[in-house]
Amino acid sequence: MELFNRFRETIFLKEDSDLEKQLEELKRIREKLENTEEIDKDIRYLEYGINGEKEIAFELKNANIGMYVLRDVTFEYNGNKAQIDYLLFTKGYFYLIECKNLFGNITVDRSGQFYREYEYNGKKIKETIYSPYTQAVRHQDMMKKIWSSYHNIFGNLIFEKSDTNNFFRPIVVLSNSKSYLNKEYAPQEIKNNIIRADQLVSYIQKDINKFNNTQLYSEKTLKQAAEIWKKRIVPNNTSLADKYLKIIEDKIEKKNELEKELREFRNKKSKSMNIPAYYIFTDDEMQKLIILNPKTKEELTSNKILSDTKIKYHGDEIIDILNKK
Numbered sequence: 001m002e003l004f005n006r007f008r009e010t011i012f013l014k015e016d017s018d019l020e021k022q023l024e025e026l027k028r029i030r031e032k033l034e035n036t037e038e039i040d041k042d043i044r045y046l047e048y049g050i051n052g053e054k055e056i057a058f059e060l061k062n063a064n065i066g067m068y069v070l071r072d073v074t075f076e077y078n079g080n081k082a083q084i085d086y087l088l089f090t091k092g093y094f095y096l097i098e099c100k101n102l103f104g105n106i107t108v109d110r111s112g113q114f115y116r117e118y119e120y121n122g123k124k125i126k127e128t129i130y131s132p133y134t135q136a137v138r139h140q141d142m143m144k145k146i147w148s149s150y151h152n153i154f155g156n157l158i159f160e161k162s163d164t165n166n167f168f169r170p171i172v173v174l175s176n177s178k179s180y181l182n183k184e185y186a187p188q189e190i191k192n193n194i195i196r197a198d199q200l201v202s203y204i205q206k207d208i209n210k211f212n213n214t215q216l217y218s219e220k221t222l223k224q225a226a227e228i229w230k231k232r233i234v235p236n237n238t239s240l241a242d243k244y245l246k247i248i249e250d251k252i253e254k255k256n257e258l259e260k261e262l263r264e265f266r267n268k269k270s271k272s273m274n275i276p277a278y279y280i281f282t283d284d285e286m287q288k289l290i291i292l293n294p295k296t297k298e299e300l301t302s303n304k305i306l307s308d309t310k311i312k313y314h315g316d317e318i319i320d321i322l323n324k325k
Contacts, residue, residue, distance in 0.1 A: 007066040007091075007219040007222075008064050008065065008066050009066060010060050010061050010062075010063055010064075010066075010067050010069060011067070011068050011069065011223075012057075012068075012069045012070075012071060013068055013069065013070055013226050013227065013230050014069075014070045014071055014072070014073060014230060014233070015057070015069075015071050016071070016072070017050065017053055017071060017072040018072050018074075018083075018236050019046055019049050019050045019053065019072065020050055022046060022239050022240055022241060023043065023046045023047065023050065025239065025241040026039060026042060026043050026046065026240060026241055026244070027043065029241055029244045029245065029248070030043070032248055033244065033247070033248070039244055042240050046240070048101040048102075048103065048176070049099070049101055051101055051175070052099045052100065052101025052175035052176065052197070053071065053072070053085060053086075053099050053175075055101075055175040055197045056085075056086060056097065056099055056173055056175060056197050056200065057071065059197055059198065059200050059201055060086075060088070060200070060201075062201075063201045063204070065090065065091070065201065065204060065205055065208065066090070066091055066219065066222075067088055067089055067090040067091075067204075067222065068088075068089040068222045068223055068225070068226035069086060069087070069088055069089070069226075070086070070087040070226060070229060070230055070233075071085070071086055072084075072085060072086075073087060073229075073230075073233045074233060074234050074235070074236040075142060075143065075146055075232055075233065075234060076234045077142050077145050077146050077149070078145075080142065081234070081236070081238075082138070082139040082142045082143075083236055083238075084096055084097070084098075084139050085097050085098055085099040086099065087168070087226075087229060088204070089217075089222040089225050089226045090204055090207075090208065090217070090222070091208050091211075091216040091217050091222070092204070092207040092208035092209075092210065092211055092216065092217075093169050093204075093207050094167070094168045094169070094225065095168065095169050095170075095171055095204070096136055096139055096140050096143065096168040096169065096170045096171070097136075097171050097172075097173055098132045098133070098135055098136040098139070098170065098171070098172045098173070099173050099175060100132050100172060100173070100174050100175070101174075101175045101176045102116060102129070102174060102176055102179055103116075103118055103176060103178075103179065104116040104117050104118030104179060105117045105118070105179060105180040105181075105182070106174065106179055106180070106181050106182065107182040107183075108182070108183045108185070108186035108190055108191075108194070109185055109186070110185045110186070110187070111187075112131060112133070112134075112186065112187050112190050113128060113131070114128065114129045114130070114131050114132070115127070115128055115129070116128075116129050131190075132172045132194075133170065133172050133189075133190050133193065133194060136170035136171070136172060136193075137170050139170070140167070140168050140169075140170045143167070143168050144167055144168075146232060147167070169193070170193060171193050171194070171195065171200075171203070172190075172193065172194040172195070173194075173195060173196070173197050173200055174194070174195070174196050174197065175196075175197040177196070177197075177198070181194070181196065255290055258290050258321070258322070259286065259290060261321055261324075262281075262286050262289065262290070262318075262321060263286070265280075265317065265318075265321060266280040266281060266286075269314065269317075279310075280310065280314055281306060281310060281314070281318075285305055285306055288303075288305045289305055289318065289322065292305060293322055294319065294322065295319065295322060295323055296319060297311060297315045297316065297319055300315055300318070300319060301315075306318075
């Protein structure tokens with residue numbers, strides 16, 4: 001018994017998280033956006049996710065039951081990718097953890113549908129959310145396919161036990177202690193595998209207690225399994241920042257196109273009227289036109305970008321150009 005109980009540490013073979021990098025990137029991009037409502041929401045959700053993962057990391061580091069851990073990993077199979085918050089390699093089972101730091105009260109109905117209820121601006125809101133357990137099961141299915149494709153590498157290492165149906169058991173861990181979880185009527189499979197962060201260690205210990213010492217994985221096996229899966233990790237090239245970078249790129253492209261068209265208009269107009277180009281508008285005035293982007297002569301006048309004379313003679317044509325973009 002002492003041989004199997006000797007290994008009590010929690011060893012992270014991968015502890016960094018891509019979420020923190022994404023958060024830093026979003027905060028940098030935010031400074032370049034005019035409308036920040038959507039990115040502020042994404043930043044808030046990322047912060048929730050990071051705090052949730054940190055709470056789970058704290059529980060695992062203080063578990064004192066012996067395990068190897070991979071945090072925030074991505075695997076690929078046939079062009080499909082799965083991002084997994086935690087893989088745990090314990091003496092009893094291996095676990096695939098989907099971490100959710102959901103605000104509001106969470107209810108799971110008889111069909112397994114997840115609902116979230118919360119108050120916003122004094123109004124009670126109830127909305128359906130995608131099942132994190134379904135997501136975890138899909139990730140589990142991909143892990144099985146990866147294992148099958150690398151069977152000659154993995155050998156019987158993963159399946160020393162005969163219970164192959166529990167290969168990387170999927171668990172949903174809710175890390176927001178302020179949220180109320182109602183799973184009374186949830187299907188038994190979901191009810192058994194959705195828990196709070198502070199229940200995670202006791203959940204794992206209960207599983208370990210199902211086995212006698214000769215059935216437990218050894219530390220050597222856990223380390224080998226974790227290292228094998230670590231080698232299968234692929235870069236997670238998807239980022240929340242991508243859609244905002246596209247907005248910025250489109251805005252720059254639009255600005256360049258508009259500036260080019262305004263310059264061409266100014267050049268043709270000044271030549272046809274035999275007047276200096278700045279009589280149409282100066283470079284500074286052009287930049288203000290692009291930034292403020294008035295859509296009517298009234299807006300053009302109220303913004304005081306151009307003099308009344310310039311508006312009188314050129315305003316209609318300028319507004320036509322701005323309305324094309």
